[in-house]
Amino acid sequence: MKTYDYLKQESEDVIDFIQENYTIQEQRRLLNSKDNDAIESLYERLFNEDCVTGNGSGSYTFNILQAEQNLVGNWTLLQAAIEELSPEFDMLKEGPEACDVLIRIYLLSEAIEEAVTKLRKN
Secondary structure (H helix, E strand, C coil): CCCCCHHHHHHHHHHHHHHHHCCHHHHHHHHHCCCCHHHHHHHHHHCCCCCCCCCCCCCCCCCHHHHHHHHCCCHHHHHHHHHHHCCCCCHHHHCHHHHHHHHHHHHHHHHHHHHHHHHHHC
16 A cells, blocks of 8 residues: 555645635746735645545545545654644544544645645646
C-alpha cells in the first residue's frame, strides 16, 4: 500500500476549489497579489471547507475506513500536527476522521502556497 500524500492531495483540492469558486478575474488577482491579504482570505475561506480540510463537518472523507487508510504511514505527520495545533488532542478518543482533518488543517498554509505556485506557472 502506498502512503497517502496529504500535501499533494490537499494542494490539488485547493487548485480545484480556486478554479471552481473564483472568477477568472479573482484568480488573476489572487495569483498576482504581492501582499498576503488575498492568500489570508483564501486560507480563512478554506479552513472550514469540507472539500479541502473537512473541518466544517469534522470529516474530509466521510468514511472512517478511508480516513484510517490515509493515516497509514503518516503517524509522524499526525504527531507534528498534534504538537503544533492541539497538544491535548487524544487521537484514540477523537478517531481517524478527526486525525485526518487535523493533518489537513496543519498543512493548509503549505498546500495553499504550493497550489498558488503551481497555478502561477500555468
